[in-house]
Amino acid sequence: DAGVIQSPRHEVTEMGQEVTLRCKPISGHNSLFWYRQTMMRGLELLIYFNNNVPIDDSGMPEDRFSAKMPNASFSTLKIQPSEPRDSAVYFCASSLTSRSYEQYFGPGTRLTVT
Amino acid sequence: GDSVTQMEGPVTLSEEAFLTINCTYTATGYPSLFWYVQYPGEGLQLLLKATKADDKGSNKGFEATYRKETTSFHLEKGSVQVSDSAVYFCALSLSSNTGKLIFGQGTTLQVKP
Numbered sequence: 001d002a003g004v005i006q007s008p009r010h011e012v013t014e015m016g017q018e019v020t021l022r023c024k025p026i027s028g029h030n031s032l033f034w035y036r037q038t039m040m041r042g043l044e045l046l047i048y049f050n051n052n053v054p055i056d057d058s059g060m061p062e063d064r065f066s067a068k069m070p071n072a073s074f075s076t077l078k079i080q081p082s083e084p085r086d087s088a089v090y091f092c093a094s095s096l097t098s099r100s101y102e103q104y105f106g107p108g109t110r111l112t113v114t
Numbered sequence: 115g116d117s118v119t120q121m122e123g124p125v126t127l128s129e130e131a132f133l134t135i136n137c138t139y140t141a142t143g144y145p146s147l148f149w150y151v152q153y154p155g156e157g158l159q160l161l162l163k164a165t166k167a168d169d170k171g172s173n174k175g176f177e178a179t180y181r182k183e184t185t186s187f188h189l190e191k192g193s194v195q196v197s198d199s200a201v202y203f204c205a206l207s208l209s210s211n212t213g214k215l216i217f218g219q220g221t222t223l224q225v226k227p
Contacts, residue, residue, distance in 0.1 A: 004157070031213050042219040043158075043203065056214065091157050098213035101146055105157030 002026070004106035006092050012112045018080040021109045024073055025094030033103060034067055034077050035091040043091075049075065050098045082113045116141045118204050120218035127194055127225050135189040135221045137178075137204035145206040147171075147180050147187040148215065152201040161189075161202070194225045 005024040013019055025032050033048040047057040052069045060067070064083070069075040079086055089110050093103040121136040139147065146165040150158040162171035167182035176191045187204060204218040 033214075043217045045214065048214060050213065093157070095213055101148065101163070101207045101213065101215060102160050103158075103215065105159065107155075107157050 004092055004094055004104050006090075006106035006109050008109060009107065010110050010112075012114065013082055014114055015083055016081045017113075018078065019082045019086075019111060019113075021077040021090050021092075021111070023075045023077070023092030023106060025075070025092070026104055027073065029094035029096050029104070030072070031095045031098050031100075032069060032075050033093040033095075034075070035093065035105075036088045037091060037108070038088045046077070055098075079111075082111075084113045087111055087113050116145070116206060116208055116216050118206055118216055118218035120202075120204050120221050123201075123220075123222035125221060125223050127223070129196055129225055129227050130193045131225075133189070133191040133194045133198075133223065135202055135204075135223070137187045137189065137218060139185050139187065139204075139206050141185075141206055141208075145208065147178070148205040148207075149176070149178055149187070149189050150203040150205060150217070152203065152220070154200070158203060194223070196225045196227055199223055199225045 007022045034046040036044045046059045047067045049069045067077045089108045091108045093105045095103045117140045148163045149161040151161045152158045162173040164171040164180035170179045178187050178189045201220045201222050203220045205215045208214050
């Protein structure tokens with residue numbers, strides 16, 4: 001079985017540009033999570049979805065960040081406009097149900113904003 | 115609020131040494147506890163879990179026991195290998211059963227041959 005798929009794996013962009021990160025969860029999983037990892041702040045939960053519905057977006061840093069899940073097999077995290085402080089590794093994870101705590105992580109997208 | 119505290123790293127050990135990584139938690143209710151591992155350049159993956167007090171989770175030679183009286187879930191391994199070099203995250207589930215995990219800050223383990 002394919003695991004969680006994220007694209008791109010690496011993204012380098014200039015400040016002010018729009019960035020879109022993509023995630024395909026494991027087939028049949030109903031919960032999806034977006035995390036951000038930095039040296040300074042560690043691993044932070046940005047937002048998570050159950051059955052394609054956003055449940056908790058309290059971790060989204062500010063209005064420049066938005067996330068969507070139009071269907072069970074695809075989610076996006078968008079940053080517009082991007083800033084250097086957004087540089088981080090962004091992980092997507094999925095789990096079978098909202099009560100299944102085993103989360104399967106993708107390989108991450110390393111974002112660099114110059 | 116609910117939180118997880120791990121010992122600061124990096125932890126540097128020689129091959130075959132005994133490993134302990136401390137983890138303590140604060141939570142309302144009865145959370146489940148987890149250890150995740152992140153190998154270089156990869157995402158996190160579940161290493162072991164325990165869902166109630168006194169449960170012992172184990173996998174790949176690693177063990178951790180859910181101690182409610184000391185609110186701890188320390189990770190141990192009797193003999194580490196170079197391939198165990200990674201970042202280890204302790205985590206707990208929120209008692210609200212939302213599927214959300216609270217992660218500790220991670221502890222880097224470096225094992226030297």
